[in-house]
Amino acid sequence: MKSLMIVAAAALAMMATPTLAQSDAAMMFASPSKLTQTDGKDIYNAICAGCHMAEGQGAVGAGMYPALAGNETLEAAGYPIYVIIHGQKAMPALGNVLSDEQIAAVVGYIRTNFGNNYPEEVTVQEVTDSR
Amino acid sequence: MSGFETGMSRRQLLAMIGTAAGSVAMYNAMTSLGFAQESTYSGPIKLEGDPKGASVLILGAGLAGMTAALELRDAGYKVQVLEYREKAGGRCWTLRGGDKYVELGGAVQDVKFAEGNYINPGPWRIPHHHYGVLDYCQRLGVKLEPFMQVNHNAYLHRTDAFDGKPQRFREIATDYRGHVSELLAKVVNQNALDETVTADDAKLLLESLKTYGVLDENYAYVKSDDTSEFRGWDKPPGGGVDGAPVPSEPIALSDVLQSRLWANLVTGDSIDHQGTIFQPVGGMDMIAVGFEKVIGDLITYNAKVTKIDQNDTGVTVTYVDSNGAAGEQTATADYCICTIPFSILGQIEHNFSGEMTSVIDSMSYAGSVKFGLEFKRRFWEQDERIYGGITYTNLPISQISYPSNDYFSDGPAVLLGGYGWGATAYQFNALPPEERVAKAVEYGAQIHPQYTEEFSNGVAVTWHRVPWVLGCYGIWADKEAQYATAAAMDGRTLMAGEHISYLPAWQEGAILSALDAITRLHKVVVGA
Structure with missing residues (x-):
């Protein structure tokens, strides 16, 4: 109970940070070890956009981050689910910072945005099974 | 001990x-x-025997690649180095005023620091036991100065402790130690350790706790001149009529514990952070510059490797201009030392063995964020008497490190405004650079209210967006199972870099790995 109260107090203290924007960025940094956004778009903007960029266009340097825009490998939801959980090449495994629910939400988001049109629902169970 | x-x-x-x-x-x-463990570096490498004109192509002009280049040329090899960037150093990197940093995605940061100010986005400290780095610094004439890690006058801060008011490290450290010593002394005096400690040892233990925890004659940790000598005074000793000091009141045990500010008390006690620690005068890339002075003529810059092809007779590497100019070129050699981070290497066409390929493809790179913030004056020194060292906080910036150089100077100065990992780094990575900096200033202002008034400009480097590495250090999928494969000679190639070491993310790891790789390569060559 005490530890719960401390967590609650910490969360309150963070939320009370006065000058943080109250937009989708308001949820950022609420935990040092996990992402706390729940909406697919918010999750995308808080983590995926860091490498795959805001419009899913990817980026190229000495190596590259693949574009998610118009990306046919997203057709089977199991593929992005697996890559998010376990990582692949330069992509770090994110299964420890995102919950099954968050992964389902963000996979649903990338499969229906950036020119992708795979509207079949992504279930939490699919994510759980892929762990 | x-x-x-x-x-x-x-x-x-x-x-x-x-x-x-x-x-x-x-x-x-x-x-x-x-x-x-300390570094296994055992002095300058000796590659004896004639390589008989053998050639080595080195991929990457970071510390691993340049160490290999320097030593192999000295041993008589023909050496060529290909480097993606326009300069050498890799993650041994410093940003100064006038620098322009373009990250992945195209965001540009024009660094506006005043002359002489800088930030090291990558490695920033050289522990006293990193003998390899220290030796090369000495050999290359790179001047070092002490890096201040622990500063008892810096702060420990949590938003949920002491109403968010930062506490001096000295006070928490002394009070924690004092209270713990008092408790342990109580246990000893209650004979609760009789089965563990002999009577003679118990006596000495009590005596030591008195010294260690600054306990009084009753083994109590109390307000006194003695404890104030460690935790600081309410009114410090002075001269003249009103010179008498007033001791300070220790913070109660429960308040110290509940604050969780003890979490960072021992950070500076790990062997990598114990005194003495050094930094190169003028920025970490002074090491890269030192190497470049000696072997810069071997480096082909702006060379983006696109293909590595090895066969029975040699290694052929195809590269293009990093800035997109048309045309492919090739470089060939008898052998290859590849220091390209696996995050990049996994995207390059190559014909390494299947085992090596699977290791390369399974290594991801950690995210990390660092902020260099310039302020109009050294308020931390002038107002708060903090000279170097680190303040720790539970805010997303995690820490503030004050410059360990040019103390007491007038004019603007740059501090490390944050250094974060994990979920925090991911989220900073997803923000545009100017928003990252703005947040670092907002957060830091909760510890130093002067931030708001004194902030001038800043940069924020998130390592997943660094174009030539895509992260700050290699994370193994299964180091125990994969390490031997990654370190073994694959055809005519040996991998080197911090990732092929047990000092991940440290420059010492890069150097030791390069020295080990060329030692094994040399054995193959002179034995051939």
Whole structure:
């Protein structure tokens, strides 16, 4: 109970940070070890956009981050689910910072945005099974 | 550590320390007692025997690549280095005023620091036991100065402790130690350790706790001149009529514990952070510059490797201009030292073995964020008497490190406004650079209200967006199972870099790995 109260107090203290924007960025940094956004778009903007960029266009340097825009490998939801959980090449495994629910939400988001049109629902169970 | 000569075995002592003070103290004690590893560097490498004109192509002009280049040329090899960037150093990197940093995605940061100010986005400290880095600094004429890690006058801060008011490290450290010593003394005096400690040792333990925790004659940790000598005074000793000091009141045990500010008390006690620690005068990339002066003529810059092809007779590497100019070129050599981070290498066409390929493809790179913030004046020195060292906080910036150089100087100065990992780094990575900096200023202002008034400009480097590495250090999928494969010679190629070491993310790891790779390569060559 005490530890719960401390967590609650910490969360309150963070939320009370006065000058943080109250937009989708308001949820950022609420935990040092996990992402706390729940909406697919918010999750995308808080983590995926860091490498795959805001419009899913990817980026190229000495190596590259693949574009998610118009990306046919997203057709089977199991593929992005697996890559998010376990990582692949330069992509770090994110299964420890995102919950099954968050992964389902963000996979649903990338499969229906950036020119992708795979509207079949992504279930939490699919994510759980892929762990 | 000698001085524990009491008849108690080392294992018993460790068990006691572990029980009394927790695993961190245990680790520190183990370090002191000689279990912890220091660098295996054993002095300048000697590659004896004639390589008979053998050639080596080195991929990457970071510290691993340049160490290999320097030593192999000295040993008589023909050496060529291909580097993606326009300059050498790789992650041994410094940003100064006038620099322009373009990150992945195209965001541009024009660094506006005043002359002489800088930030090291990558490595920033050289521990005293990183003999390889230190030796090369000496050989290359790179001047070093002390890096201040622990500063008892810096702060420990949590938003949920002491109403968010930062506490001086000195006060929390002294009070924590004092209270813990008092408690342990109580246990001894209640004879609760009789089965663990001999009567003679118990006496000495009490005596030591009195010294260690600054306890009074009743083994109590109380407000006194003695404790104030450690935790600071309400009114410090002065001269003249009103010179008498006024001691300060220790913070109660429960408040110290509940604050969780003890979490960072021992950070500076790990072997990588114990004094003495150094930094190159003028920025970490002075090491890269030092190497470049000696072997810069071997480096082809702006060379983006696109293909690595090795066969029975040699290695052929195809590269293009990093800035997109048309045309492919090739470089060939008898052997290859590849220091390209696996995050990049996995995207390059190559014909390494299947085993090596699977290791390369399974290594991801950690995210990390660092902020360099310039302020109009050194308010931390002028207002708060903080000269170097680190303040720790539970805010997303995690820490503030004050410059360990040019103390007392007028004019603007740059501090490290944050250094974060994990979920925090991911989220900063997803923000545009100017928003990252703005947040670092907002957060830092909760510790130093002067931030708001004094902030001038800043940069924020998130390592997943660094174009030539895509992260700050390699994370193994299964190091135990994969390490030997990654370190083994694959055809005519040996991998080197911090990732092929047990000092991940440290420059020492890059250098030791390069020295090991060229030593094994040389054996193959002179034996051939």
